[in-house]
Amino acid sequence: MNAGVDRGRVARAVRELLVAIGADPDSAELSATPERVAESYAEFFAGVGVDPQQFLADAIPVDGETGELVLMRDIALRSVCEHHLLPFRGLAHVAYRPGERVVGLSALPRVVAALAERPQVQERLGEQIAEALVTGLAPLGVLVVLEATHGCVTDRGVREVGAEAVTIASRGSLAEPAARAEVMALIAPGAERCAL
Numbered sequence: 001m002n003a004g005v006d007r008g009r010v011a012r013a014v015r016e017l018l019v020a021i022g023a024d025p026d027s028a029e030l031s032a033t034p035e036r037v038a039e040s041y042a043e044f045f046a047g048v049g050v051d052p053q054q055f056l057a058d059a060i061p062v063d064g065e066t067g068e069l070v071l072m073r074d075i076a077l078r079s080v081c082e083h084h085l086l087p088f089r090g091l092a093h094v095a096y097r098p099g100e101r102v103v104g105l106s107a108l109p110r111v112v113a114a115l116a117e118r119p120q121v122q123e124r125l126g127e128q129i130a131e132a133l134v135t136g137l138a139p140l141g142v143l144v145v146l147e148a149t150h151g152c153v154t155d156r157g158v159r160e161v162g163a164e165a166v167t168i169a170s171r172g173s174l175a176e177p178a179a180r181a182e183v184m185a186l187i188a189p190g191a192e193r194c195a196l
């Protein structure tokens with residue numbers, strides 16, 4: 001159960017943060033900032049306490065004709081790193097080989113969002129998406145590829161502006177190298193991408 005982000009408490013903390021950096025939270029420019037940040041945090045952390053299984057509960061009837069592979073590629077990925085509370089963003093590609101259950105396609109971005117909108121690290125996020133699909137769909141295989149740039153890597157610390165982290169989580173038949181390579185070819189960037 002998601003108790004939701006306590007906006008008032010976030011706003012009070014942001015006000016304190018503004019004081020701590022030497023800014024004046026009562027100035028005309030900053031007076032509404034704590035509330036604005038609280039609204040932003042409510043979006044960033046909307047997935048805290050949300051059970052992704054709710055999005056996988058309703059199967060689509062396909063009368064056994066599941067096809068061999070379902071892939072949603074280029075799902076927008078927005079998360080927040082748990083080390084610095086800075087955004088990391090990019091794309092999620094989610095594939096599964098159906099067992100008997102197939103869900104509506106929109107369920108996959110919803111699972112990604114629910115697990116991403118909380119303090120995260122990229123590797124754990126990928127594993128949690130894969131595990132949610134295993135639990136909810138009992139598929140033959142799962143492959144989750146995440147590619148993201150991290151604010152804490154691009155804008156502070158090492159300041160590697162172009163660097164992207166790519167992580168893979170796999171289960172079952174899609175952990176097998178040839179099957180994995182087939183899916184990776186489908187999610188290759190731009191012109192190198194395989195057409196189905």
Ligand SMILES: Nc1nc2c(ncn2[C@@H]2O[C@H](COP(=O)(O)OP(=O)(O)OP(=O)(O)O)[C@@H](O)[C@H]2O)c(=O)[nH]1
Pocket residue numbers: 081082083120121122123150152153156157158
């Ligand atoms: N593996 C992994 N590391 C992450 C992720 N997000 C941020 N990090 C890294 O977590 C590490 C945190 O390291 P710390 O030594 O605690 O923090 P730091 O001193 O700010 O590290 P620097 O970023 O190197 O300055 C850094 O190397 C970050 O780049 C993630 O999703 N996965």
Ligand SMILES: [Zn+2]
Pocket residue numbers: 081082083084085086150152153
């Ligand atoms: Zn970080």
